[in-house]
Amino acid sequence: MEIFGIPLQAMLGQLLLGLVNGSFYAMLSLGLAVIFGLLNVINFAHGTLYMMGAFAAWMGLTYFGLNYWVMLVLAPLLIGLFGIIIERTMLRWLYKLDHLYGLLLTFGITLLLEGLFRSFYGVSGQPYVVPEALSGATNLGFMILPNYRAWVVLASLVACLTSWFVIERTRLGAYLRAGTENPKLVEAFGINVPMMVTLTFGFGAALAAFAGVLAAPIIQVSPLMGSNLIIVVFAVVVIGGMGSILGSIVTGLGLGVIEGLTRVFYPEASSTVVFVIMAIVLMIRPAGLFGKEK
Amino acid sequence: MKLKTITLAVSAALALGIGASASAQISNDTIKIGFISDMSGLYSDIDGPGGAEAIKMAIADMGGAINGKKIELLTVDHQNKADIAASKAREWVDQQGVDMIIGGTNSATALATAKVMAEKKKPYLAIGPGSARLTNEECSPYTVHYAYDTVALAKGTGSAVVKQGGKTWFFLTADYAFGASLESDTAKVVKAAGGTVLGSVKHPLSASDFSSFLLQAQASKAQILGLANAGGDTINSIKAANEFGITKTMKMAGLLMFINDVHALGLNATQNMYLTDSWYWDQSPESRKWAKRFFEKMKRMPSSLQAADYSVAYQYLQAVKAIGSDDADKVMAKLRATKFNDMYVKNGQLRPDGRVVHDMYLMQVKTPAESKTPWDYLKVAQVIPGDQAFTTKAESACALWK
Numbered sequence: 160m161e162i163f164g165i166p167l168q169a170m171l172g173q174l175l176l177g178l179v180n181g182s183f184y185a186m187l188s189l190g191l192a193v194i195f196g197l198l199n200v201i202n203f204a205h206g207t208l209y210m211m212g213a214f215a216a217w218m219g220l221t222y223f224g225l226n227y228w229v230m231l232v233l234a235p236l237l238i239g240l241f242g243i244i245i246e247r248t249m250l251r252w253l254y255k256l257d258h259l260y261g262l263l264l265t266f267g268i269t270l271l272l273e274g275l276f277r278s279f280y281g282v283s284g285q286p287y288v289v290p291e292a293l294s295g296a297t298n299l300g301f302m303i304l305p306n307y308r309a310w311v312v313l314a315s316l317v318a319c320l321t322s323w324f325v326i327e328r329t330r331l332g333a334y335l336r337a338g339t340e341n342p343k344l345v346e347a348f349g350i351n352v353p354m355m356v357t358l359t360f361g362f363g364a365a366l367a368a369f370a371g372v373l374a375a376p377i378i379q380v381s382p383l384m385g386s387n388l389i390i391v392v393f394a395v396v397v398i399g400g401m402g403s404i405l406g407s408i409v410t411g412l413g414l415g416v417i418e419g420l421t422r423v424f425y426p427e428a429s430s431t432v433v434f435v436i437m438a439i440v441l442m443i444r445p446a447g448l449f450g451k452e453k
Numbered sequence: 454m455k456l457k458t459i460t461l462a463v464s465a466a467l468a469l470g471i472g473a474s475a476s477a478q479i480s481n482d483t484i485k486i487g488f489i490s491d492m493s494g495l496y497s498d499i500d501g502p503g504g505a506e507a508i509k510m511a512i513a514d515m516g517g518a519i520n521g522k523k524i525e526l527l528t529v530d531h532q533n534k535a536d537i538a539a540s541k542a543r544e545w546v547d548q549q550g551v552d553m554i555i556g557g558t559n560s561a562t563a564l565a566t567a568k569v570m571a572e573k574k575k576p577y578l579a580i581g582p583g584s585a586r587l588t589n590e591e592c593s594p595y596t597v598h599y600a601y602d603t604v605a606l607a608k609g610t611g612s613a614v615v616k617q618g619g620k621t622w623f624f625l626t627a628d629y630a631f632g633a634s635l636e637s638d639t640a641k642v643v644k645a646a647g648g649t650v651l652g653s654v655k656h657p658l659s660a661s662d663f664s665s666f667l668l669q670a671q672a673s674k675a676q677i678l679g680l681a682n683a684g685g686d687t688i689n690s691i692k693a694a695n696e697f698g699i700t701k702t703m704k705m706a707g708l709l710m711f712i713n714d715v716h717a718l719g720l721n722a723t724q725n726m727y728l729t730d731s732w733y734w735d736q737s738p739e740s741r742k743w744a745k746r747f748f749e750k751m752k753r754m755p756s757s758l759q760a761a762d763y764s765v766a767y768q769y770l771q772a773v774k775a776i777g778s779d780d781a782d783k784v785m786a787k788l789r790a791t792k793f794n795d796m797y798v799k800n801g802q803l804r805p806d807g808r809v810v811h812d813m814y815l816m817q818v819k820t821p822a823e824s825k826t827p828w829d830y831l832k833v834a835q836v837i838p839g840d841q842a843f844t845t846k847a848e849s850a851c852a853l854w855k
Contacts, residue, residue, distance in 0.1 A: 283717035430657035
């Protein structure tokens with residue numbers, strides 16, 4: 160059986176690979192959407208936090224002998240703490256100003272950190288081996304899927320759905336959402352809104368680092384890995400609707416699949432297809448697929 | 454007595470006059486070298502800041518000045534964008550009085566810069582770009598292609614792999630000028646040696662994931678996967694090919710690989726691969742000595758491009774010194790008449806089409822057991838004599854070499 164001249168088996172394989180890449184888009188755009196939704200900050204440093212997560216995993220293994228599983232927990236905590244420091248010392252002075260200031264600040268942080276890593280480690284990057292428990296591959300009949308890639312999809316789905324559940328379905332999430340709608344009133348009820356905002360930024364940063372650790376064994380751990388991805392992730396957030404949690408998860412996975420299919424039918428366009436979709440979506444639904452018109 | 458004074462005065466004036474006219478030969482009283490390369494992107498390890506450092510070493514070896522005229526180096530990051538490279542070249546020549554530009558990595562930027570430099574009639578000495586179009590269809594009397602090109606890579610690695618039984622090929626190609634040149638040049642060599650090309654897939658520069666392209670390659674059932682890309686793209690292709698077990702059914706041929714790529718991937722992932730290069734740090738006593746100097750500054754071993762950056766700057770400055778002028782046409786004439794010899798090149802010669810002919814090396818990556826010291830990665834499998842390594846007169850489409 161063939162679809163547009165591509166054997167069905169090959170097609171299934173490509174769909175699955177699209178889903179793997181989509182998992183990264185989903186995790187990163189989720190973090191961005193949470194930060195934008197609750198803090199109104201366009202966090203351009205998100206790609207850098209992702210890169211730092213991968214580097215943290217690599218450094219943990221190389222300098223301290225900490226294995227993948229330890230770093231999968233430790234790296235998000237460390238980078239989350241780093242995010243909290245950034246929020247406390249720099250970002251919080253900008254909330255009253257235009258979005259543009261937050262974007263400029265985080266963009267500056269990106270240039271600074273990326274430059275530092277580049278001067279220490281160069282751009283070719285460092286290799287990180289797949290953890291032993293997940294090495295090897297499974298023959299699915301239509302393709303040979305490395306076990307590690309399957310784990311990536313699983314881990315990212317769990318991370319995404321848990322985040323969505325906490326924000327949309329729990330009391331803590333309700334406080335968060337209320338705090339962003341009307342901080343004064345929520346504070347009057349005795350809830351520490353600035354603390355919640357800080358923790359939210361820390362959580363977004365931790366999520367990016369988590370994605371970074373997941374990515375480390377797949378691609379070379381390189382200072383450029385964040386900036387190669389961040390623009391696409393922004394497009395995902397815009398398509399999903401700025402600030403929409405579910406929107407960013409669904410759009411991330413969906414665009415990963417579409418991009419994967421483009422790699423088969425017209426590979427030259429695979430780096431631009433996301434932006435073409437963004438332009439079309441913005442023309443039809445300016446608030447994004449899942450966004451609310453204000 | 455009086456006569457003597459007059460003679461002295463006249464000869465002094467003459468001497469001064471000669472001195473003045475000689476110094477007028479160095480435009481703006483400085484020798485300005487421009488270096489346009491990828492200073493921060495995926496190609497910045499193989500050239501980039503290390504390349505700039507190598508050029509500075511050449512300037513230092515000339516004493517920083519020629520006949521009292523200072524040598525200056527300007528650098529810019531072209532960000533892999535042809536328009537940035539071309540407009541910077543124009544600005545440098547028009548406004549800054551740059552005398553010569555050394556071209557860093559990325560063929561698209563190089564082809565654009567070469568056009569500007571041909572129009573401005575200033576030497577363009579290309580090191581990093583691979584596309585053989587620079588000395589073929591688009592050759593110019595001011596373009597020098599110094600280190601390597603896609604034809605040499607194809608003839609080196611391509612024919613070696615076919616000879617060892619790799620008859621059917623599939624290409625994974627970077628989607629821009631360099632990838633296209635490398636693919637077509639290699640395909641020619643493969644077909645001429647009796648092999649066949651089963652297909653190719655073009656990927657965008659700095660692609661984030663290669664697995665999907667690799668599955669397409671695997672589906673072709675070709676024996677050889679030809680990687681017509683470079684830098685970070687090659688690294689991530691090889692990494693994904695290992696992960697997906699592509700290496701079990703296909704053999705990879707990295708058509709443009711540098712020591713930095715081997716270093717980044719490690720010997721386990723790259724052992725026994727062939728690559729063609731113009732220089733290796735451990736090839737001679739002079740090269741080792743220079744590499745040690747470079748290592749002290751950059752904390753990594755130089756790539757062939759960085760060594761060539763040094764060499765081309767050094768040879769250019771020697772030519773300027775020999776004729777006491779930085780006039781473009783005079784320097785080009787001097788370069789054409791010179792045999793280049795230094796730690797990078799032996800008996801290199803500049804052809805009318807702009808190609809510098811020198812020996813190339815087919816290298817094989819050592820196994821982890823063979824590698825004794827850090828950066829001990831390659832062994833020479835075969836020396837390819839210069840006259841066999843590059844485009845021949847019969848194959849050339851350059852109008853200047855007919």
